[in-house]
Amino acid sequence: MVSLSNIVNALPSDETWGPPTTTDALVDGVPYAPYSKGDKLGRMADWTSEGKDREGRGGRQQYNRNYRDQQVYGAGTSSLFAVQIAEDESSFSVVDNTRTSTKTRGFGRGGGTVFRGRGRGVRDQRGGRGTFQRVGGRGGQQNTYYDNRGGRGGRGRRFGWKDYDKPQRNRDSSVNIKPDWQMLEEIDFNRLAKLNLETSNGEDIESYGFLYYYDRSYDKPPVKNTERKLNVVDRAAYNVTTSQDPIIHELAEKDEATIFATDSILSMLMCAPRSVYSWDIVITRQGDRIFLDKRDGSALDMVSVNENAADAPLEASEGNKDSINFPGALALEATFINHNFVNQTVMESDTSKFEMPQENPFYNPSEETEPLASKAYKYRRFDLSLEKDENPLHLIVRTELDAVMKNNISGDDQLLTVKALNEFDHKAQGSGGALDWRTKLTSQRGAVVATEMKNNSCKLARWTVQSILARADVMKLGFVSRTSPKLNDRHVILGVVGYDPRKFAEQMNLNLNNGWGIVRTIVDMVRGMKDGKYVLVKDPNKSLLRLYEVPAGTFEEAEGEEEEIQDGEGE
Numbered sequence: 001m002v003s004l005s006n007i008v009n010a011l012p013s014d015e016t017w018g019p020p021t022t023t024d025a026l027v028d029g030v031p032y033a034p035y036s037k038g039d040k041l042g043r044m045a046d047w048t049s050e051g052k053d054r055e056g057r058g059g060r061q062q063y064n065r066n067y068r069d070q071q072v073y074g075a076g077t078s079s080l081f082a083v084q085i086a087e088d089e090s091s092f093s094v095v096d097n098t099r100t101s102t103k104t105r106g107f108g109r110g111g112g113t114v115f116r117g118r119g120r121g122v123r124d125q126r127g128g129r130g131t132f133q134r135v136g137g138r139g140g141q142q143n144t145y146y147d148n149r150g151g152r153g154g155r156g157r158r159f160g161w162k163d164y165d166k167p168q169r170n171r172d173s174s175v176n177i178k179p180d181w182q183m184l185e186e187i188d189f190n191r192l193a194k195l196n197l198e199t200s201n202g203e204d205i206e207s208y209g210f211l212y213y214y215d216r217s218y219d220k221p222p223v224k225n226t227e228r229k230l231n232v233v234d235r236a237a238y239n240v241t242t243s244q245d246p247i248i249h250e251l252a253e254k255d256e257a258t259i260f261a262t263d264s265i266l267s268m269l270m271c272a273p274r275s276v277y278s279w280d281i282v283i284t285r286q287g288d289r290i291f292l293d294k295r296d297g298s299a300l301d302m303v304s305v306n307e308n309a310a311d312a313p314l315e316a317s318e319g320n321k322d323s324i325n326f327p328g329a330l331a332l333e334a335t336f337i338n339h340n341f342v343n344q345t346v347m348e349s350d351t352s353k354f355e356m357p358q359e360n361p362f363y364n365p366s367e368e369t370e371p372l373a374s375k376a377y378k379y380r381r382f383d384l385s386l387e388k389d390e391n392p393l394h395l396i397v398r399t400e401l402d403a404v405m406k407n408n409i410s411g412d413d414q415l416l417t418v419k420a421l422n423e424f425d426h427k428a429q430g431s432g433g434a435l436d437w438r439t440k441l442t443s444q445r446g447a448v449v450a451t452e453m454k455n456n457s458c459k460l461a462r463w464t465v466q467s468i469l470a471r472a473d474v475m476k477l478g479f480v481s482r483t484s485p486k487l488n489d490r491h492v493i494l495g496v497v498g499y500d501p502r503k504f505a506e507q508m509n510l511n512l513n514n515g516w517g518i519v520r521t522i523v524d525m526v527r528g529m530k531d532g533k534y535v536l537v538k539d540p541n542k543s544l545l546r547l548y549e550v551p552a553g554t555f556e557e558a559e560g561e562e563e564e565i566q567d568g569e570g571e
Contacts, residue, residue, distance in 0.1 A: 171540035174278040174299045181535070181548040185525055189273045189543040195517030201471070202382040205256065205396065206247065208361050211354040212346035212374040214405040214416055214476070218496045221442050227492035230480055233343035235373035238362040239264070239301060241293045243284065245398060247361050247379060252289055257381055257394035259523055261292035264300055266397050267465040269522065269536075270515025274458040276307050277327075278540035282555065283522075285531050290523060295555055303334035305422065309432030309455040324488040325428055333488050334422050337480050341420040345478070345496070346374045346403050354404040354413060376401040376415075378470055384520050395519070399470035414473040417501075419463045421452055421477060425485035437481050437494050445497065448479070453508055461510050467501035468512065474498045522547075 222228065241262065242248055248260050261269075265281055269292070279300055282293040294300045305327070306312050313327045314320035323329065348371075356376050363372050378399045385392045402418040426434045432455035435448055453460060467475040476498050483490040505512065525547060526534060535548045 171278060173280075173537060173540045175280045175295070175535065175537060177537070177548070178550075178554075181550050183546055183548050184529070184534070185545075185547040187521075187545045187547070189545075192273050192518050192521070192545075193514065195521055196511075196513045197384065197386075197517040197520050198513055199382055199384060199516045202380045202469070204471075205251065205379045205381050206358065207356040207376065207378045208247070208358045209356050209376040210360075210372075210374070211356075211376050211401060211404040211415070212348050213352060213354070214403040214418070215345055215347050216405065218345050218478070218493065219498070221495055222493075227494060229483075230337065230340055230491040230493055231344055233340050234370050235343045236363060236368050236370045237339065237373040237375060240362055241265075241296075242398075243291050243293050245361075247377075248291075248396065248398065251379065251396055257396040258288055259290045259292070259384070259393070259395040259519075261395065261397050262294075263397055263399045263466045263469050264462075265292045265294055266395075266469065266519065267462040268300055269519055270465050270512070271458055271461040271510075272518060272538065272545060273514075273543075274308065274461050275538055276312070276458065277304060277538075279538045281536045283526055283534040283536060285526055285529065285534070287531065290526055301335070302331040303338055304456070304459055305330035305334050305424070306430055306432045306455045307459060308457040309430065311430060311432055313430030320429060322428060324486075325424060325430060329488065330424060330430075333424070334420075337422050337491060338420050341478050341480060341493070342402050342418045343373055344493075345418055345476070348374070374403055380469065380471070382516075384516065384523070386520075393520075393523075397469055399466065401470050401472060403476075405474075415471070416474050416476055416498075417463070417467040417470065417472045418476045419478065420480050421456070422491070423479070423481040424488070425482070428485065437479055441479055441494050449477075449497070457508070461505075461508060464501050464505050464508065464510055465512065465515060468505065472501055475501045475504060 218228070242260050242265065245262075251257065252260060268275070268279060269281060277299060280295065280298060281300075282295060284291045284293060313325055313330055315326055316323070320326060324333075353374075354376075360372060360375070361377070378401065380397055380399055382395045382397070383392065384395055400417070401415050403416040404413050405416060406412070407414050423434065423437050425431060426436050432451070434451050434455065435444065437448060441448055463475065476496055478496045479494045480491050481494055482488060483492055522536065529549070533550050533552055533554060535550050535554075537546050537548065538544075539546060
């Protein structure tokens with residue numbers, strides 16, 4: 001018999017008891033994985049699950065996604081003891097002799113949102129009261145070939161399928177951020193969406209230019225195969241930035257306001273939370289005065305296409321082989337269309353036009369070879385003051401009007417803004433699921449407009465804000481399409497629809513008080529800083545704004561180089 005004393009003597013000498021602990025991961029020379037008592041034992045080996053899962057949709061990527069969220073105990077790899085729910089029904093199938101259609105509704109190739117480069121428009125420096133920037137013209141339209149792969153043929157694409165698993169697409173900033181720029185503020189769009197400032201409708205200070213009467217025949221739906229072609233109408237139109245506007249300089253010297261801007265710049269700032277592509281605004285503080293400017297050829301001058309679409313146009317680096325459907329090419333095409341559409345839809349007559357009190361401040365007939373376009377500039381003042389402000393805070397914005405027409409009932413003159421939406425190819429990648437305008441515009445106009453509100457939310461919001469700032473009575477939206485998807489320099493006008501800008505803003509869920517709150521917030525940031533030059537940049541890949549302090553001579557050197565190049569070409 002074994003005595004009790006022998007058992008006690010056989011115990012280990014340390015204070016612990018039980019099996020000895022060891023760091024060795026071997027049991028009799030066989031490796032094992034750490035095991036928790038809370039785990040449930042599953043299969044020791046399963047030779048069928050991997051091959052079965054890989055044969056489904058997605059292949060290895062689908063298999064990895066199914067198992068990437070499993071909790072791991074110990075070694076950091078998938079647990080060997082994880083219980084997999086057996087699917088005994090997987091081998092069971094039902095025989096169905098009924099015929100099923102193999103046709104699928106294709107929407108073109110898939111892809112994500114990308115916008116690279118800034119896409120400079122065609123600029124023409126002319127004389128006048130200084131050197132002003134011209135807009136429009138034939139604008140670099142190219143006759144290139146169209147690749148129709150992925151249209152009707154192919155299986156198409158289901159929107160939203162695996163969108164969460166797509167790689168992050170990197171876009172380029174609208175302006176090159178230099179190392180000597182100092183970032184002062186970073187503002188998230190979620191913060192901007194919560195701002196609110198009630199402002200009056202504003203007051204007119206001065207008005208310049210003239211307006212031709214709108215041709216109402218464009219409002220009638222065209223007869224089949226008799227669409228009107230969009231013609232190239234060369235007229236002198238200007239897009240002068242704030243600091244180069246002589247009228248704004250005069251108003252600033254009279255201390256008429258503290259903040260000065262144009263409707264194009266101000267609308268972009270007010271609709272910032274809707275923007276996807278990168279843009280930038282140059283802010284200059286001179287004492288108590290603040291000027292909101294744009295750079296020559298900036299993204300603010302271009303008209304984007306399907307910026308807010310879930311399947312926005314792709315660049316060549318992202319697999320897009322249709323060179324005429326790149327984001328930059330589409331923006332240049334849309335800018336070209338808008339310039340010519342306004343000039344074509346008015347009835348030019350020296351005896352029948354709406355004259356403003358003063359002439360166009362940018363036109364010099366002795367130096368211009370083209371007649372002046374129908375354009376009126378109204379300088380309007382808005383009060384952005386708060387109750388806590390000691391001194392009133394006013395903003396003066398230069399607004400633009402495009403045409404005028406008689407009211408059908410009262411016969412009064414109604415002021416118009418005229419814009420154009422363009423269709424490039426409803427089957428191509430980047431169309432955003434748009435309908436065919438030629439067949440649906442007359443019968444399903446509401447659906448067409450609703451789709452454009454979704455795919456071009458930022459662009460339409462900016463046009464609506466510009467119309468409201470100018471106190472326009474009607475905003476005319478034209479629908480322009482290519483004569484052929486292969487040609488981006490030939491277009492037809494399919495129809496024109498008029499909207500009340502304020503009611504249109506309600507349909508788009510556009511809150512102007514939120515826009516004024518954004519403007520007041522940015523202005524307060526700049527007012528709290530020293531005199532100098534600042535740049536507000538929309539991040540190309542994130543929903544936020546960044547405010548940079550830049551050297552005083554920034555952007556002026558580039559403009560000087562461009563002038564020297566133009567002088568050299570003229571010689």
